[in-house]
Amino acid sequence: MSHLSVNHLLGIKQITKQDIELILSTAQNFKEVINRPIKKVPSLRDITVANLFFENSTRTRLSFELAQKRLSADVINFSASNSSVKKGETLVDTVNNILAMKVDMVVMRHASPGAALFLAKRVKAKIINAGDGAHEHPTQALLDAFSMQEQLGDLKGKKVVIVGDILHSRVALSNIFCLQKLGVKVKVCGPLTLIPRYITSLGVEVEPNLRKALEWCDVANMLRIQLERQDIKYFPSLREYSMLYGLDKPMLDSLPKKIVVMHPGPINRGVEITSDVADSSQSIILDQVENGVAVRMAVLFLLAGRQND
Amino acid sequence: MSTKIILDTRQFEITIQRLCHQLIEQHNRFTDSVIIGLQPRGIYLAQRIQNELQKILKLKNIHCGDLDITFYRDDFRKKELIPNRTNIDFIIEDKNVILVDDVLFTGRTIRAGLDAMQAFGRPKDVELLVLVDRRFSRHVPIQAKYVGITIDSIESQNVKVEWKETDGKDKITLLS
Numbered sequence: 001m002s003h004l005s006v007n008h009l010l011g012i013k014q015i016t017k018q019d020i021e022l023i024l025s026t027a028q029n030f031k032e033v034i035n036r037p038i039k040k041v042p043s044l045r046d047i048t049v050a051n052l053f054f055e056n057s058t059r060t061r062l063s064f065e066l067a068q069k070r071l072s073a074d075v076i077n078f079s080a081s082n083s084s085v086k087k088g089e090t091l092v093d094t095v096n097n098i099l100a101m102k103v104d105m106v107v108m109r110h111a112s113p114g115a116a117l118f119l120a121k122r123v124k125a126k127i128i129n130a131g132d133g134a135h136e137h138p139t140q141a142l143l144d145a146f147s148m149q150e151q152l153g154d155l156k157g158k159k160v161v162i163v164g165d166i167l168h169s170r171v172a173l174s175n176i177f178c179l180q181k182l183g184v185k186v187k188v189c190g191p192l193t194l195i196p197r198y199i200t201s202l203g204v205e206v207e208p209n210l211r212k213a214l215e216w217c218d219v220a221n222m223l224r225i226q227l228e229r230q231d232i233k234y235f236p237s238l239r240e241y242s243m244l245y246g247l248d249k250p251m252l253d254s255l256p257k258k259i260v261v262m263h264p265g266p267i268n269r270g271v272e273i274t275s276d277v278a279d280s281s282q283s284i285i286l287d288q289v290e291n292g293v294a295v296r297m298a299v300l301f302l303l304a305g306r307q308n309d
Numbered sequence: 310m311s312t313k314i315i316l317d318t319r320q321f322e323i324t325i326q327r328l329c330h331q332l333i334e335q336h337n338r339f340t341d342s343v344i345i346g347l348q349p350r351g352i353y354l355a356q357r358i359q360n361e362l363q364k365i366l367k368l369k370n371i372h373c374g375d376l377d378i379t380f381y382r383d384d385f386r387k388k389e390l391i392p393n394r395t396n397i398d399f400i401i402e403d404k405n406v407i408l409v410d411d412v413l414f415t416g417r418t419i420r421a422g423l424d425a426m427q428a429f430g431r432p433k434d435v436e437l438l439v440l441v442d443r444r445f446s447r448h449v450p451i452q453a454k455y456v457g458i459t460i461d462s463i464e465s466q467n468v469k470v471e472w473k474e475t476d477g478k479d480k481i482t483l484l485s
Binding site (some may be wrong): 002003026028029032033036038039040041043108230295301304305 | 310377379380381385388389391392393394395424425427428429430
């Protein structure tokens with residue numbers, strides 16, 4: 001396999017195991033590139049990419065922009081807060097106007113699930129989904145898998161637990177799809193109010209007890225409580241959540257084996273994870289950020305290199 | 310498909326030996342010289358040359374690296390490309406670089422190689438060594454300084470270089 005089976009990266013659900021493996025092995029080469037004294041390659045010098053962020057983002061946006069610049073692409077940035085979206089323009093009109101300026105690829109984050117798919121069906125450009133509502137965040141799942149592979153080697157048969165607000169998390173869903181395609185066993189852990197009722201139909205087990213979940217796993221992926229998406233109260237208080245589902249150093253040290261701790265960011269220190277855990281040697285949170293650039297370079301490179309069918 | 314042997318195992322060995330002695334003539338004890346093989350097929354020649362040189366000169370520290378040029382190619386999007394590993398653990402700043410590839414055909418790979426090399430420093434000078442030079446087929450003005458064998462071929466023909474390490478036998482054949 002030397003090319004992707006898709007023209008757009010809309011979600012992990014739509015891509016194959018071979019696609020994931022190709023992206024991860026290409027990312028390996030880009031990781032070597034971004035650790036050189038001169039970190040730039042000319043592969044995408046004739047490509048223009050628009051980064052459309054209809055929702056806030058720090059890491060993903062910087063990471064995509066850096067990946068594009070390291071590949072020598074031309075980049076335009078757009079955020080909804082200071083644009084004509086405020087004047088009532090629709091998504092398709094906004095994007096078509098940008099494409100009229102000869103843009104080849106679009107990286108988009110949007111609050112509505114399915115926004116990337118909607119766009120891919122209607123406009124002539126390659127679309128990369130950088131998060132659509134509580135649906136998918138494919139590049140995050142890919143960089144998580146890449147970071148796990150660096151720590152554990154082949155992921156087949158490994159055990160990963162995703163802890164926290166599964167209901168509102170696009171990271172959780174993409175991670176589940178990605179890890180299962182790579183042969184990883186996945187459990188989710190959190191207050192039952194924050195776990196989707198039909199999650200078990202994806203082949204995922206629910207473990208309501210954090211200690212049991214941590215004793216079982218090789219990797220714990222700690223998610224943030226997405227208060228901005230919660231319209232009602234799902235648990236009595238953050239303090240109680242933190243006591244039952246927060247990971248602290250005594251708990252981490254008392255586990256029978258050394259597990260890998262991950263977090264997609266932004267961290268709420270003291271809620272889902274304490275500072276001493278986040279900064280411990282078992283945490284690979286900053287490796288995830290570094291790998292994010294390499295993985296996004298691989299995705300951009302492979303999609304740009306694909307001739308349209 | 311017809312095949313014609315260009316170099317058999319015996320001639321292959323003699324050719325490598327000659328290239329090594331030509332290099333020694335120019336680079337003496339390789340104190341300021343390094344070898345860089347181009348991925349994917351040039352690295353076998355680079356490693357062979359490094360081994361032979363170290364044997365002849367009774368040295369152990371001749372630098373040899375692998376350079377992948379996929380991200381620097383000018384035919385990106387014209388065909389599917391798979392990147393390989395770059396492995397250069399030394400600085401080429403102010404060094405004499407010997408760029409090594411198995412077959413010199415259009416010269417586009419070497420052009421990309423010259424670009425790719427810049428990420429590792431500014432070399433003092435760069436020379437090109439190839440095992441097979443398919444003359445009269447160049448698209449860019451690039452010539453090798455050290456050549457194993459020069460052949461006349463047309464575009465539809467293919468030159469196949471086989472290595473003891475990967476293919477079981479040292480051999481060069483022309484497929485047409």
